Amino acid sequence: MFNIRNGLKNRSDFIGLFANKNGFRSYGSNISLPRQADVVVIGGGIAGCSAFYQLTKRGIKPILVEGNKLTNGSTWHSGGLIWSLRPNDTDTELLRRTKEIIRDLEKESGESLGFINNGGIFIARTAERLEEYKRLHTLGHYFNVHSRLLSPKEAQQICPILDPKAFYGALYSPPDGYIDPTLYCNALIKAAVANGGQVFENTRVTKIHTEEAIQGLKKIVGVETVNGTIKTGRVVNAAGAWGRKVANMVGIEIPTTPIKHCYVITNNVEGAKDCTSIRCHDSSLYFRPQGDSILFGGYEANPDILKEVPDDFNFSLFEFDKSKFEPLWNNAVNLCPVLETAGIKSDVCGPETFTPDHKPVLGEDPIVVGMYYSVGYNSLGVMLSGGCSEQLSYWITEGRPNLDMHAYDIRRFSQRQKPDRAWVTETTHESYSKTYSIVYPHDQRLSGRNFRIDPFHEHLVANGAVMEEALGWERPAYFITDDRTAPVRGYDWYGNYDHVRNTDQRYEKELEKDLTLDFSKNHDLIKGEALATRTNVTLFNLSCYTKMYLTGPDAEQAADWLFTTNLSQQPGKVSYTLSLNSKGGIESDVTVTTLEEGGGTLVGPILKGKGYYIVAGGQSGYQTKSHLRKQLYKKNFKSRISEITERLGILSIQGPKSGELLQSITEYPITDEKFPLGMSHIIKINGHSCRAMRISYVGELGFEIHIPFAHCVATYHKIVEAGRGFDLKHAGFRALDSLSMEKGYHLQNKDIRIDDNPVEAGLERFCRKDGQYQGKSVVEKVKQEGIKKRWCFFTLQDNVALYGFETIWRDDAIVGYLRRGDYGFSLDSPIGIGYVTHPKGKVLEDEFLKTGEYHIEVKDKKYPATLYLRSPFDPTNQRLFGRYENQFEEQSHFED
Numbered sequence: 001m002f003n004i005r006n007g008l009k010n011r012s013d014f015i016g017l018f019a020n021k022n023g024f025r026s027y028g029s030n031i032s033l034p035r036q037a038d039v040v041v042i043g044g045g046i047a048g049c050s051a052f053y054q055l056t057k058r059g060i061k062p063i064l065v066e067g068n069k070l071t072n073g074s075t076w077h078s079g080g081l082i083w084s085l086r087p088n089d090t091d092t093e094l095l096r097r098t099k100e101i102i103r104d105l106e107k108e109s110g111e112s113l114g115f116i117n118n119g120g121i122f123i124a125r126t127a128e129r130l131e132e133y134k135r136l137h138t139l140g141h142y143f144n145v146h147s148r149l150l151s152p153k154e155a156q157q158i159c160p161i162l163d164p165k166a167f168y169g170a171l172y173s174p175p176d177g178y179i180d181p182t183l184y185c186n187a188l189i190k191a192a193v194a195n196g197g198q199v200f201e202n203t204r205v206t207k208i209h210t211e212e213a214i215q216g217l218k219k220i221v222g223v224e225t226v227n228g229t230i231k232t233g234r235v236v237n238a239a240g241a242w243g244r245k246v247a248n249m250v251g252i253e254i255p256t257t258p259i260k261h262c263y264v265i266t267n268n269v270e271g272a273k274d275c276t277s278i279r280c281h282d283s284s285l286y287f288r289p290q291g292d293s294i295l296f297g298g299y300e301a302n303p304d305i306l307k308e309v310p311d312d313f314n315f316s317l318f319e320f321d322k323s324k325f326e327p328l329w330n331n332a333v334n335l336c337p338v339l340e341t342a343g344i345k346s347d348v349c350g351p352e353t354f355t356p357d358h359k360p361v362l363g364e365d366p367i368v369v370g371m372y373y374s375v376g377y378n379s380l381g382v383m384l385s386g387g388c389s390e391q392l393s394y395w396i397t398e399g400r401p402n403l404d405m406h407a408y409d410i411r412r413f414s415q416r417q418k419p420d421r422a423w424v425t426e427t428t429h430e431s432y433s434k435t436y437s438i439v440y441p442h443d444q445r446l447s448g449r450n451f452r453i454d455p456f457h458e459h460l461v462a463n464g465a466v467m468e469e470a471l472g473w474e475r476p477a478y479f480i481t482d483d484r485t486a487p488v489r490g491y492d493w494y495g496n497y498d499h500v501r502n503t504d505q506r507y508e509k510e511l512e513k514d515l516t517l518d519f520s521k522n523h524d525l526i527k528g529e530a531l532a533t534r535t536n537v538t539l540f541n542l543s544c545y546t547k548m549y550l551t552g553p554d555a556e557q558a559a560d561w562l563f564t565t566n567l568s569q570q571p572g573k574v575s576y577t578l579s580l581n582s583k584g585g586i587e588s589d590v591t592v593t594t595l596e597e598g599g600g601t602l603v604g605p606i607l608k609g610k611g612y613y614i615v616a617g618g619q620s621g622y623q624t625k626s627h628l629r630k631q632l633y634k635k636n637f638k639s640r641i642s643e644i645t646e647r648l649g650i651l652s653i654q655g656p657k658s659g660e661l662l663q664s665i666t667e668y669p670i671t672d673e674k675f676p677l678g679m680s681h682i683i684k685i686n687g688h689s690c691r692a693m694r695i696s697y698v699g700e701l702g703f704e705i706h707i708p709f710a711h712c713v714a715t716y717h718k719i720v721e722a723g724r725g726f727d728l729k730h731a732g733f734r735a736l737d738s739l740s741m742e743k744g745y746h747l748q749n750k751d752i753r754i755d756d757n758p759v760e761a762g763l764e765r766f767c768r769k770d771g772q773y774q775g776k777s778v779v780e781k782v783k784q785e786g787i788k789k790r791w792c793f794f795t796l797q798d799n800v801a802l803y804g805f806e807t808i809w810r811d812d813a814i815v816g817y818l819r820r821g822d823y824g825f826s827l828d829s830p831i832g833i834g835y836v837t838h839p840k841g842k843v844l845e846d847e848f849l850k851t852g853e854y855h856i857e858v859k860d861k862k863y864p865a866t867l868y869l870r871s872p873f874d875p876t877n878q879r880l881f882g883r884y885e886n887q888f889e890e891q892s893h894f895e896d
């Protein structure tokens with residue numbers, strides 16, 4: 001029976017719901033607002049209180065300004081659930097840190113935080129879901145999060161209200177629990193104030209003052225509030241659902257959207273008090289005990305998306321729409337039949353902030369120096385904000401976080417995506433409604449597609465391209481055959497909000513083949529593309545890569561500082577290089593072409609002095625651009641980065657026949673003498689100038705052709721026509737990823753991240769000995785002192801699908817986890833890349849890596865593995881030089 005009493009609508013009704021009956025003392029009412037601050041934190045919810053506390057731990061004396069009373073936004077009515085297991089490494093580590101922070105804070109503040117460690121059970125209603133839980137369970141091993149796979153009966157023994165007939169299996173995570181968010185904030189504030197922070201309630205921020213800075217950037221100079229102005233160079237925007245309004249104060253858009261999120265509290269239920277927390281992803285539900293009742297919430301497919309939340313929505317709730325909640329209620333009764341007669345005592349429907357990819361928005365704004373974010377917590381704010389705020393405090397005090405926070409970084413969205421509300425709203429809807437969907441490695445969103453397309457797009461789709469998305473760009477994932485096509489259609493909101501479902505389901509049907517944690521049904525298609533690259537010639541469209549020029553009077557000096565390799569090279573030479581941060585962490589890897597004065601074309605610009613053509617990866621391109629620009633700003637170089645991604649397309653022809661194919665369409669001599677490996681030349685195809693580079697990201701003889709948009713289509717047709725004589729095949733990014741990984745090439749934000757340095761990554765050879773570059777002192781120090789982790793390559797004999805996040809065992813100890821997994825079609829083996837550490841934290845010696853037996857644990861089962869310090873595929877790079885006589889040369893796994 002769906003029976004709701006709709007009574008509780010303000011805070012006083014909730015006294016007793018959480019442990020804190022007294023609320024907060026009033027802050028800042030009798031002291032005047034300081035004129036100056038190291039950092040001003042805007043917002044006194046869990047995100048603001050956590051950031052405030054963490055900053056005081058790093059020696060900062062911040063001021064927290066809250067427009068109303070602390071916790072009045074989304075925090076006061078939060079369910080407070082804290083889980084431990086997540087489907088990736090950073091999330092899992094952040095949750096682990098949150099729990100440690102809670103434990104330590106209790107001691108430090110002398111306050112109870114109301115944390116109840118009742119454990120948590122994830123319910124699997126299908127065999128496939130249990131497979132996903134096995135992945136979480138395996139990754140948890142690395143992070144020391146203990147969990148146990150359970151039969152339905154075993155789960156019921158731990159949580160008796162469950163009906164074991166209603167599900168297939170379960171995963172039990174003893175460290176889970178729930179916390180009182182008000183008590184948690186209370187303790188954070190108490191400890192932070194003791195450390196020198198100051199809190200001001202009823203101090204709404206009305207304006208943020210900025211000044212113009214170099215490189216087209218702005219910088220924060222002050223914050224205006226209803227109680228006065230504070231001079232500061234750093235602001236943390238922790239204004240939750242109002243975060244966008246705060247960003248708008250400096251003319252910036254952020255991709256956050258408030259959505260109503262609800263839970264209900266049942267009448268008393270026998271056995272409720274002793275229950276674990278429950279998450280049933282397949283039913284889109286979460287539960288926890290609330291005294292003798294059950295609190296349960298979930299994620300509906302048609303949530304109420306809000307334009308904004310009123311400024312005076314303090315300690316307030318929305319009317320609860322029981323018709324929307326009814327499917328969740330039915331799911332809950334199905335799982336716990338005892339709920340049927342319990343009825344509902346109260347409901348909570350509050351605003352929460354969601355984002356396009358279900359990850360918070362953190363880090364420093366790429367345009368406004370000093371504006372930091374901690375918003376968009378996607379209903380995970382209580383559990384994630386501890387770990388996130390700790391990282392944010394490093395971001396603010398040391399320039400960068402310690403963990404790989406790329407998936408949280410505001411710079412994962414381009415300047416095109418952030419202000420486009422249609423794009424933000426539909427992607428956010430999809431990510432909300434898929435909150436509990438299985439995280440498939442090759443899943444693609446259906447919303448926000450065809451956002452940025454290049455000139456090749458329609459021709460490639462007509463030739464069977466099945467697209468995937470990167471930084472808003474469409475790019476081919478793989479190609480289907482037999483004249484079939486699968487274009488991406490407009491977002492149909494899955495038929496919600498009275499939208500009509502698309503009748504053309506071809507793309508969705510294609511995607512379904514990838515919705516597996518086993519080998520994709522497209523495995524053989526991708527194999528065909530990969531092997532055609534190794535044995536013949538294929539055509540890739542790399543136009544989504546970010547393309548930039550570095551120019552200006554200080555360009556040479558700037559390039560010297562930004563990049564690890566020596567770029568004082570002959571004009572036209574293309575180098576693979578890294579750009580580091582001051583901690584020696586890898587911020588980006590790019591190819592850089594040193595330029596001489598060109599003829600004034602897009603591919604050969606007129607330059608005064610030296611210039612550089614920089615090409616960064618697809619997904620990470622905006623992050624790279626922002627990083628480079630920020631360094632120019634910091635060092636005050638008279639040089640600039642100009643992006644031309646939307647003006648140049650890139651076609652890449654790769655494979656043994658690529659040289660012959662290119663020669664058939666250009667008069668420029670494609671010979672080792674005139675066009676050696678690592679060089680670029682302006683050549684003419686179809687009478688149009690383009691820049692051809694002899695480089696390869698797949699380890700073959702190959703050429704990238706960079707073409708002005710106006711000539712892209714004609715050049716494409718020319719290559720395809722000529723390609724008929726060479727049996728040219730189209731290939732997509734899935735084959736590219738497999739081929740590059742098989743060759744042992746690195747992928748940014750996977751195999752190389754800010755928490756890796758070049759020595760650990762096996763990229764020391766790209767770090768020059770002479771001169772100065774950012775991060776050099778750390779690299780030199782690490783070289784002397786030795787490394788504590790090492791990039792390694794693994795193959796398996798067993799035919800098992802690897803996707804990353806599988807654990808690496810050496811003898812009886814876990815020594816790492818895979819960052820990336822794939823299938824190597826030439827090695828004919830599953831392949832993985834991960835970092836190996838010493839189980840005792842010692843410096844890694846080769847001897848340690850050479851000895852021992854390795855296993856990769858995949859979904860709770862261990863498989864024997866062979867470790868290599870370099871990929872065994874063509875380790876002497878014969879193929880890059882176009883030498884195909886001795887195709888394979890095996891490397892012993894010890895050699896480097």
Ligand SMILES: Cc1cc2nc3c(=O)[nH]c(=O)nc-3n(C[C@H](O)[C@H](O)[C@H](O)COP(=O)(O)OP(=O)(O)OC[C@H]3O[C@@H](n4cnc5c(N)ncnc54)[C@H](O)[C@@H]3O)c2cc1C
Nearest residue numbers: 043045047067073074075078079080081205240381382383
């Ligand atoms: C029904 C529901 C259940 C939830 N359950 C859970 C759960 O079980 N576990 C979990 O981890 N998370 C849960 N969440 C999510 C969690 O509550 C939020 O992610 C978290 O509270 C967000 O905190 P915040 O600090 O970002 O925002 P808020 O708590 O909204 O804080 C923002 C603050 O900024 C202030 N502010 C705004 N504008 C200004 C200005 N101009 N000047 C000064 N101050 C300003 C506001 O007054 C407000 O106090 C739930 C959310 C909802 C709605």
